[in-house]
Amino acid sequence: xxxxxxxxxxxxxxxxxxxxxxxxxxxxxxxxxxxxxxxxxxxxxxxxxxxxxxxxxxxxxxxxxxxxxxxxxxxxxxxxxxxxxxxxxxxxxxxxxxxxxxxxxxxxxxxxxxxxxxxxxxxxxxxxxxxxxxxxxxxxxxxxxxxxxxxxxxxxxxxxxxxxxxxxxxxxxxx
Amino acid sequence: xxxxxxxxxxxxxxxxxxxxxxxxxxxxxxxxxxxxxxxxxxxxxxxxxxxxxxxxxxxxxxxxxxxxxxxxxxxxxxxxxxxxxxxxxxxxxxxxxxxxxxxxxxxxxxxxxxxxxxxxxxxxxxxxxxxxxxxxxxxxxxxxxxxxxxxxxxxxxxxxxxxxxxxxxxxxxxxxxxxxxxxxxxxxxxxxxxxxxxxxxxx
Numbered sequence: 001x002x003x004x005x006x007x008x009x010x011x012x013x014x015x016x017x018x019x020x021x022x023x024x025x026x027x028x029x030x031x032x033x034x035x036x037x038x039x040x041x042x043x044x045x046x047x048x049x050x051x052x053x054x055x056x057x058x059x060x061x062x063x064x065x066x067x068x069x070x071x072x073x074x075x076x077x078x079x080x081x082x083x084x085x086x087x088x089x090x091x092x093x094x095x096x097x098x099x100x101x102x103x104x105x106x107x108x109x110x111x112x113x114x115x116x117x118x119x120x121x122x123x124x125x126x127x128x129x130x131x132x133x134x135x136x137x138x139x140x141x142x143x144x145x146x147x148x149x150x151x152x153x154x155x156x157x158x159x160x161x162x163x164x165x166x167x168x169x170x171x172x173x174x175x
Numbered sequence: 176x177x178x179x180x181x182x183x184x185x186x187x188x189x190x191x192x193x194x195x196x197x198x199x200x201x202x203x204x205x206x207x208x209x210x211x212x213x214x215x216x217x218x219x220x221x222x223x224x225x226x227x228x229x230x231x232x233x234x235x236x237x238x239x240x241x242x243x244x245x246x247x248x249x250x251x252x253x254x255x256x257x258x259x260x261x262x263x264x265x266x267x268x269x270x271x272x273x274x275x276x277x278x279x280x281x282x283x284x285x286x287x288x289x290x291x292x293x294x295x296x297x298x299x300x301x302x303x304x305x306x307x308x309x310x311x312x313x314x315x316x317x318x319x320x321x322x323x324x325x326x327x328x329x330x331x332x333x334x335x336x337x338x339x340x341x342x343x344x345x346x347x348x349x350x351x352x353x354x355x356x357x358x359x360x361x362x363x364x365x366x367x368x369x370x371x372x373x374x375x376x377x378x
Contacts, residue, residue: 004348011327011347019235023242030238037237044286045222053218059191060214064206067221083305098183104331107221110338121346124335127327128350129357131321134182139289140317141309144296148308150377151368155318159361163323166353174349 001173051100059104068108087113088123092164095135103127108163122171128162131156150156182278224337225330232329236284245282249274259315259365269298273316280320291321311372315365324354324359 022028062068072086080087087109095102106123113119133156141149183369198207220228239245252274263269279288303310328350335343 004352005345006296008345008347008349009342011351012344015327016235019239019244020244021281022185022244023324026242028238028242030242033237033241034234034370036234037240038230038234040237042226044227045225049218049222052222053215056214056218056221057211058187058219059196060210061198061207062190062196064210065194065196066201067194067197070197076288088233094186097192100188102185103334106331107334107338109218110334115335115338115343120340121349123288124331124346125350125353127331128311128346129323129353130324131323133321136321137317140292140296141232141313143293144300144303144309144313145305145372146300146307146309146313149317150314150372152309152317155314155361155364155368156321157317159322159357160361160362163353163357166356167349170349170353 001170002154002171004174048100052103055098057102059101059108063108063112084164085119085122087119088126091123092126092130095130096160098135099132102132110158118171118175120174122167125171126164126167129167130160133160135156200256221334221337225333228329230334231366232283232327235283239282245275246277252277259319259362260312260323261369263302263312267298267302269302272298276316277324281324281326283325283327289322292316298371311365311369311377314368318361318365319358322354322358324358326351 014141020030023033059068071090075089076086079089089107092103096103096130106127109123110120115121115124133153137149137152137156140153141147195207197202198204204311236245249271249342253270256270256274256277257265260270260273272291276288276291279285279291296313298308298314299316300306302312327347331346331350332343
């Protein structure tokens with residue numbers, strides 16, 4: 001499965017080549033459009049900055065106080081049974097509720113263990129294959145005025161669980 | 176929405192109160208004090224890295240949009256959507272919204288995906304005769320959405336780069352396989368659940 005690392009190297013350049021090439025062939029003002037779009041990116045980042053400050057401070061406090069270690073020590077007997085790193089349990093759970101809170105926990109793992117460590121890679125894969133279930137469901141169903149969501153939650157939990165299990169398997173296979 | 180806000184309210188509050196309490200009890204209050212200051216600084220440093228990567232990505236995506244690439248991808252998605260949403264009339268505008276929502280998610284444009292998704296939900300509500308019970312189409316939309324089929328998790332790459340990864344993009348392949356698997360499970364689940372609901376007279 002190591003070939004996936006080489007494929008990873010190709011994904012971004014290939015997409016760039018394809019999009020820019022497509023734009024050239026269709027005679028789009030590619031550079032002007034790029035500049036316009038890049039400005040939007042600034043707005044996106046600035047919009048999440050306050051949230052990120054708030055949550056990173058909270059996670060920073062939890063880490064420095066030792067509370068995060070207490071939680072993962074407490075969970076270790078159970079997670080060892082499931083072959084899942086206890087340090088990643090908080091991320092997996094929080095990610096279902098709030099994306100920015102999960103992000104702060106991920107950054108904490110990067111700081112503690114490094115992004116290229118086993119845990120760092122696994123959490124990166126996990127973040128890219130799971131979504132914020134409860135938040136998304138609330139926003140979408142609220143918009144449709146739906147009260148009975150039937151099998152939606154079950155399906156969402158199932159896909160999220162698949163994402164988490166596959167992150168563990170893929171990290172073990174690829175790296 | 177309200178419930179989620181309240182939840183985050185408590186979550187944030189409890190994290191801080193609990194953290195400081197544990198810090199005092201374990202005699203780590205000096206560390207806690209430092210962490211408070213350093214974390215806020217770190218959030219800004221992170222956002223500066225993200226500004227670069229995110230602006231590059233949204234810029235490229237703007238090119239993809241204006242050149243008609245996203246529109247043609249949306250069209251290419253149609254046959255696939257027929258499998259997931261067999262009951263929606265072929266020419267209904269909701270097809271457009273669902274496809275755009277999915278493409279935006281795949282390309283890592285979450286903030287652009289949500290408005291499209293909400294418009295899709297509003298149309299599905301009309302098709303569902305304003306019922307308070309979710310239609311199969313709504314369930315499918317959410318399940319596929321949550322399964323997070325995503326080509327490039329731009330944020331994750333920015334975070335990895337900020338914290339000194341030698342090759343921030345190395346996780347893309349593994350992530351892609353994982354997310355394809357979870358979307359596949361969501362796909363199969365949606366199709367089966369729909370069949371079962373039809374049998375029970377649900378639409």
